[in-house]
Every structure is written in structure tokens, then in C-alpha cells.
Amino acid sequence: MAARRQPPEIKRRIPRQSRAAETVVAILEGAAQILEAGGLAAFTTNAVAERAGVSIGTLYQYFTDKNALLLALARREMEVALADVGRALRGESDPSLEGRVRAMVRTIIHAFRGRQRARKAVVQAILAQGLGIELMAPVASFIAAAGAEVGSGAHPILPALSREQLFVMSRATLGAIRAAVLEEQPFLRSRAFEDEIVRLAVAYLGAITAAADPGRNRTTV
Known part of the structure; x- marks a missing residue:
């Protein structure tokens, strides 16, 4: 036969x-x-x-298949968001630490051009396929590289983050935004929610800076 x-x-x-x-x-x-x-x-x-x-x-x-479509769509939106995040971290709109962080947070929250239902569907699919780490890695690497560039010089704006600090920083901020997307929280695109994410990030970065240089912010008598 x-x-x-x-x-x-x-x-x-x-x-x-x-x-x-x-x-x-x-x-x-x-x-x-x-x-x-x-x-x-x-x-x-x-x-x-x-x-x-x-x-x-x-x-x-x-x-x-449709899973490949979802992953490609996620990657496309991530590339657009990273370009905007880069401009935010360089302080093109506001050079202060809070201004840079706020611009970055706003970019991530408003990704997918306001298509909240599409964004939720993509996030759900990515998590179901176990591809969250694959997409998170370039985001973390990009933030680390951009942060190192901004943090160079005699008076750095952003502190240099260790691998562990970068992990905590990216997961804390992106994790809160992702949860709001999946839970369809009505405050997702509100200024109040943005303020809280910025508060979290700025406080964490400030604590890292203070720990690295205890005398930097010490008041002299």
C-alpha cells in the first residue's frame, strides 16, 4: 500500500x-x-x-490563525506605545520627573487609540496563551534603556534601576492598568486613576533615589 x-x-x-x-x-x-x-x-x-x-x-x-492575529495586533500596538513612551521619558512635553512619568502612564492607558473593548480582548488572549512575559520583556527593556539615557549626567532625572527594581516598577504600574482593563473599570481613562498610577511610580522612584544618595535631599543647617 x-x-x-x-x-x-x-x-x-x-x-x-x-x-x-x-x-x-x-x-x-x-x-x-x-x-x-x-x-x-x-x-x-x-x-x-x-x-x-x-x-x-x-x-x-x-x-x-486568529491567535497569530491577536499576537500581531498586540505587537503592533506595543511598538506604537513604545515610541510614545520614549518621547515621554525624554521629557519632550514636560522634563520633570513627574511630567515624564505622567506622559508615560497616559500613553499606556490610552493605547489602542481608545478602543477599550479591543484592548481587553487582546489582553485576555495574550494572558490565555501565556504570552504576557514575551510582550512584557521588550517593554521593560525599553524603559530600562530610556531610563538609563535620561538618568545619565551629573544631575540625573531618573535613578538607574536594578533588574529587580525595574521588574517591580513595570509590573506594579502596568499590572494596575491591565487589571483596570480586564475588569472594565469605569475610571480607567480618568484623571484620578492616572494620578494614582503616577503617585505610585514617582514615590517608588523617589525612594530609590533617596536610598542611593541619602544626603541628596538632606536639608543643610
């Missing part, structure tokens, strides 16, 4: 040309719109393809 032939492996295309890149953008935008309109319950590859105006075969050329 002849051996059963194995189906050929389908290699996912990497969008190198401008048209291919535009197709991927359209697919991811369609995915975000479907998630915002109906959440994970309405999120299927067929629905995304229809919303994006492409065939299902075209969608599968770039994404193996």
Missing part, C-alpha cells in the same frame, strides 16, 4: 513589498475593528478577512 502523502507545509509570507505591507495593515485594522465591535466572541478569521476586504486565503498567507 502506497504511503499517504503528507500535506505540504504552508510557509507564511513576510510582507516585504509595499502592497504586502498594506495588506497586513488592512488585516490588523480589520481585526481591531471586529474586536471593538463584538469582542472575542465575534472574532474569527472569516470576519476579519471580510472587514479587511481580502480573501480568507490571503489572510492565511500572513497569519496562521
Whole structure:
């Protein structure tokens, strides 16, 4: 009896040309719109393809399944957020420590361009797939690199954070925001919530600075 032939492996295309890149953008935008309109319950590859105006075969050329779509959407939004976080940490709008932290927190809270339902669906999917660490690592690394740049010089704005301090700082702030997203807290985008996250981050950074240089803020007689 002849051996059963194995189906050929389908290699996912990497969008190198401008048209291919535009197709991927359209697919991811369609995915975000479907998630915002109906959440994970309405999120299927067929629905995304229809919303994006492409065939299902075209969608599968770039994404193996809807989980790959969710991860790609999360990565896209993270890249946009990191660029904004970088500008915040450099103090382009407000050079003070609180100003930099506030700008960073505001950027993270307002990620996904205000699409709260889409953001919740992506966060849920990422956590279910155990990919939270994969996406958190570049965020932490970016904040560490940007913080080191800002913290250099004779009078640094931000203290240099150890690996442990960076872990606590990123998880405390991002964890609180993530919880508010998943719980659909009505205050998520309020100034009061932003104030509390900023208070937490600034107090923690201030404590690190004071511990590293006890005499820096000591009043002289």
C-alpha cells in the first residue's frame, strides 16, 4: 500500500513589498475593528478577512490563525506605545520627573487609540496563551534603556534601576492598568486613576533615589 502523502507545509509570507505591507495593515485594522465591535466572541478569521476586504486565503498567507492575529495586533500596538513612551521619558512635553512619568502612564492607558473593548480582548488572549512575559520583556527593556539615557549626567532625572527594581516598577504600574482593563473599570481613562498610577511610580522612584544618595535631599543647617 502506497504511503499517504503528507500535506505540504504552508510557509507564511513576510510582507516585504509595499502592497504586502498594506495588506497586513488592512488585516490588523480589520481585526481591531471586529474586536471593538463584538469582542472575542465575534472574532474569527472569516470576519476579519471580510472587514479587511481580502480573501480568507490571503489572510492565511500572513497569519496562521486568529491567535497569530491577536499576537500581531498586540505587537503592533506595543511598538506604537513604545515610541510614545520614549518621547515621554525624554521629557519632550514636560522634563520633570513627574511630567515624564505622567506622559508615560497616559500613553499606556490610552493605547489602542481608545478602543477599550479591543484592548481587553487582546489582553485576555495574550494572558490565555501565556504570552504576557514575551510582550512584557521588550517593554521593560525599553524603559530600562530610556531610563538609563535620561538618568545619565551629573544631575540625573531618573535613578538607574536594578533588574529587580525595574521588574517591580513595570509590573506594579502596568499590572494596575491591565487589571483596570480586564475588569472594565469605569475610571480607567480618568484623571484620578492616572494620578494614582503616577503617585505610585514617582514615590517608588523617589525612594530609590533617596536610598542611593541619602544626603541628596538632606536639608543643610
